[in-house]
Amino acid sequence: MIRSLFDLPDGLLYFAGHSLGPAPKLARARLLETVDAHWGARQVRSWTEADWMGLAERIGGHIADLVGARANEVMVADSVSVNLFKLIAAVCAIRPKRSEILVEADDFPTDAYVAASAAAALGKTVVLAPRQGLAARLNHDTAVVITSHVHYRSAHAQNMQALNSQAALVDAPVIWDLSHSVGAMGVELAAHGAQLAVGCGYKYLSGGPGAPAFIYVSQDMQRQLRNPIAGWMGSADPFAFRQNYVPRAGAAAFASGTPPILSLIALEAAVEVIAAAAPDKLQEQARENGQAFIDAIAPHEAQLGLTRVSPIISAERGAHVAYRHAFAPAIVKALEAESVIGDSRPPDLMRFGFAPLYVTAADARAGAAALLRVLRSGIYRDKRFAA
Numbered sequence: 125m126i127r128s129l130f131d132l133p134d135g136l137l138y139f140a141g142h143s144l145g146p147a148p149k150l151a152r153a154r155l156l157e158t159v160d161a162h163w164g165a166r167q168v169r170s171w172t173e174a175d176w177m178g179l180a181e182r183i184g185g186h187i188a189d190l191v192g193a194r195a196n197e198v199m200v201a202d203s204v205s206v207n208l209f210k211l212i213a214a215v216c217a218i219r220p221k222r223s224e225i226l227v228e229a230d231d232f233p234t235d236a237y238v239a240a241s242a243a244a245a246l247g248k249t250v251v252l253a254p255r256q257g258l259a260a261r262l263n264h265d266t267a268v269v270i271t272s273h274v275h276y277r278s279a280h281a282q283n284m285q286a287l288n289s290q291a292a293l294v295d296a297p298v299i300w301d302l303s304h305s306v307g308a309m310g311v312e313l314a315a316h317g318a319q320l321a322v323g324c325g326y327k328y329l330s331g332g333p334g335a336p337a338f339i340y341v342s343q344d345m346q347r348q349l350r351n352p353i354a355g356w357m358g359s360a361d362p363f364a365f366r367q368n369y370v371p372r373a374g375a376a377a378f379a380s381g382t383p384p385i386l387s388l389i390a391l392e393a394a395v396e397v398i399a400a401a402a403p404d405k406l407q408e409q410a411r412e413n414g415q416a417f418i419d420a421i422a423p424h425e426a427q428l429g430l431t432r433v434s435p436i437i438s439a440e441r442g443a444h445v446a447y448r449h450a451f452a453p454a455i456v457k458a459l460e461a462e463s464v465i466g467d468s469r470p471p472d473l474m475r476f477g478f479a480p481l482y483v484t485a486a487d488a489r490a491g492a493a494a495l496l497r498v499l500r501s502g503i504y505r506d507k508r509f510a511a
Contacts, residue, residue: 133463137490154389179389184338191311197314197343204323211339227251229254231301236252264295269296278433289317302321308443318340319345320345322340330481335387343374417491421492451504455474464494
């Protein structure tokens with residue numbers, strides 16, 4: 125654990141890295157340097173002198189190490205929603221006779237929203253299927269599948285290799301949303317046969333609020349797909365200002381507009397901190413943390429009105445643990461008053477994330493003890509904590 129590298133007050137138990145990772149101290153230093161020495165002192169010259177032009181691709185290479193991909197298969201750009209639209213449109217363009225976009229039902233809403241808007245634009249139909257029923261719904265009308273590796277509510281971790289193998293039987297690539305995986309879980313895209321993925325930079329990657337997202341396109345798919353939002357930063361020579369578009373090599377072809385340099389500077393600093401830790405060790409620690417929390421709560425769940433919705437088997441679970449309770453939002457607010465930060469999702473879900481970079485098993489047990497105290501005391505019913 126390297127908690128000292130993050131801006132976290134002493135005594136604070138921060139269990140919300142699945143929503144917004146804390147600020148790495150290195151990010152502040154890099155941002156100040158960029159504003160003062162580069163943007164401030166060298167202005168427009170910093171695009172080349174500080175290599176702002178190569179920043180997004182360079183960070184993509186770091187993220188590639190975290191997700192088991194080649195450096196030229198990952199590019200930082202835009203948001204998860206935009207990147208998801210790009211991949212859906214690109215895949216549907218090479219499968220014009222396939223009519224269906226298969227989407228996991230009850231997944232993070234933006235994925236279904238984007239799929240629906242892409243389907244409307246492309247003349248396709250969105251088909252929703254439950255997480256465990258995706259494979260059964262695959263057929264030769266399926267153009268592409270959209271699902272999350274770790275579910276944002278339950279923290280259930282899918283068997284990536286199994287679904288990829290089943291989808292390959294009907295030649296329908298899976299777009300994996302890694303937003304609740306990367307930075308806390310061991311992800312092996314290439315080893316598990318993944319062809320396409322997206323992920324955000326502000327959760328376990330701690331790149332800052334609204335940090336740019338990333339896109340993964342395997343080398344095989346790079347030869348087949350074309351970026352449907354072709355912009356100058358995805359062109360082979362942006363400053364040649366040619367009228368005819370020639371794409372860059374690799375996943376960099378999926379860049380579009382001008383990159384947000386300050387956000388990228390913060391993200392690069394965060395990814396460097398995470399890259400110093402072995403991804404497999406991160407996953408082991410995250411699951412150990414979650415198990416410590418579950419084990420401390422388990423004997424008391426029923427009597428305190430809690431229902432665990434996350435898998436009990438650690439190999440099937442991501443880096444957060446979720447419970448239902450009728451007063452979930454108020455309980456989370458009451459915990460905040462005790463310097464324990466989690467989050468809630470309507471109507472009755474509480475989530476506690478156990479990012480291995482700044483949370484230990486001892487922290488998890490302390491958080492569980494705080495939750496039990498709040499529940500037993502009934503203080504969450506106080507009007508101060510009303511939604």
